Amino acid sequence: MFGRSAIVNIRSIGHHTVDAVRRFGYASRFLALTIAGSGASFRRLRLLIRELYFTGVLSLIIVLVSGLFVGMVLGLQGYHTLQTYGSESALGVLVALSLVRELGPVVSGLLFASRAGSAMTAEIGLMKATEQLAAMEMMAVDPISRVVAPRFWAGVISMPLLAALFSAMGIFGGYLVGVVLIGVDEGSFWSQMNAAVDFRNDILNGVVKSFVFGVAVTWISLFEGYDAPPTAEGVSGATTRTVVTSSLAILGLDFLLTSFMFRGF
Amino acid sequence: MERSALDLWVGLFVCAGLGALLILAMKVGNMTSIGLGNHTYILYANFDNIGGLKARAPVKSAGVVVGRVASIGFDNARYNARVELSIDDRYKFPKDTTASILTSGLLGEQYVGLDAGGDSVNLGPGEAIKLTQSAVVLEKLISQFLYSKAAEGDTAKK
Incomplete structure (x- = not known):
């Protein structure tokens, strides 16, 4: 009896592993096909610009507003902690480094996954459910290069831009609270920030992070949409999975990238 | 749209x-600010004790950042620390320049300070700074202070 249930358990572990590997392989093949079929989205820029509008421009409001508020909260909290050590002039360094290195790419990535990623999944999932993708194939139009690839490149391009805007907005928020509201010396706020933030080590690494997150989030959202069961239930499940999986992917990748980029200092 | x-x-x-x-x-x-890319040259300096100096710490002369600490290693021939400084090309220093490890503020980061000497010949790339001054180690300073206090007490008794 015990032996039998053990065998069932082991079998289910094996089943899940095989399923995960198969799915990952399918997803990788999907990514390779997308990149291979992306010529059309650069030859016909109209497709790319349309998708840039939907993924990038429409995510602007939420990214800018959250950036501003994250920066303002960092300014407030950082001031209260630094004040106890009499080093409130380091507020600029605290705000800038935490935004540029971590919060900018990660928080804008999470926002991007829930704002643009879920929309992409739902759109492609519905296109599949209503057999629009199949209709395109019937007309000898490759749905991957016509529908998927422009969305992929739009996501990859807009994510670093959104992260940079988030960081810049956050630093402005920190400046508003720290200098304008509380009255930290403006000169030391900017000059200490200038001295501590390195272009290559901090800012470029932040850009690399946001680029990686952009690829991961867009890939996950497009694949979930493309792979969704063609039912209302299937599309809603795929949308949920997109947000959960891409958020977890962002956090995991962030830890990995940070441990490679910022060790030693 | x-x-x-x-x-x-x-x-x-x-x-x-x-x-x-x-x-x-x-x-x-x-x-x-200073672009420490390809326009730098390397100087070496040996210190008996570098304290808490880190790679990428600034190198300052008269308070102005003139370079950065490129790397720190242990010199197994002399049993002291060998610090590689990358200095901006625009700045040249005389042969008898003194390098010392200083601290900005009481608890601030440590940096390398260069005090130019009076020699007419400048240090070239890859040369070593001969005159160096180690970092101040607080424990040594306190023990020195205590010893001198104790010595003072002895002479006062006599």
Whole structure:
């Protein structure tokens, strides 16, 4: 009896592993096909610009507003902690480094996954459910290069831009609270920030992070949409999975990238 | 959505994003200050004790940043620390320059300070600074102070 249930358990572990590997392989093949079929989205820029509008421009409001508020909260909290050590002039360094290195790419990535990623999944999932993708194939139009690839490149391009805007907005928020509201010396706020933030080590690494997150989030959202069961239930499940999986992917990748980029200092 | 309006919005978005990156590079980062890229030369300095000096710490002369600490290693021939300094090409220092490890503020970061001497010949790339002064180790300073106090007490008794 015990032996039998053990065998069932082991079998289910094996089943899940095989399923995960198969799915990952399918997803990788999907990514390779997308990149291979992306010529059309650069030859016909109209497709790319349309998708840039939907993924990038429409995510602007939420990214800018959250950036501003994250920066303002960092300014407030950082001031209260630094004040106890009499080093409130380091507020600029605290705000800038935490935004540029971590919060900018990660928080804008999470926002991007829930704002643009879920929309992409739902759109492609519905296109599949209503057999629009199949209709395109019937007309000898490759749905991957016509529908998927422009969305992929739009996501990859807009994510670093959104992260940079988030960081810049956050630093402005920190400046508003720290200098304008509380009255930290403006000169030391900017000059200490200038001295501590390195272009290559901090800012470029932040850009690399946001680029990686952009690829991961867009890939996950497009694949979930493309792979969704063609039912209302299937599309809603795929949308949920997109947000959960891409958020977890962002956090995991962030830890990995940070441990490679910022060790030693 | 009108085609031209779409273009306008996307153009604005891309420009704003690139502008934000530029602001980060110029205003927040130190792109505008000394570019320590390929226009540097290397100097070496041996210190008996480097204290808490780290790689990438600034090298200052008269309070101005003139370079950065490139790397720190242990010299197994002399049993002391060998510090590699990368100095901006624009600045030359005389042969009898003194390098010392200083601290900015009481608890601040440590940096290398260069005091120029009076020699007419300048240090070339790859040369070593002969005159060095180690970092101040607080424990040694306190024990010195205590010893001198104890010695004072002895002489007062006599």
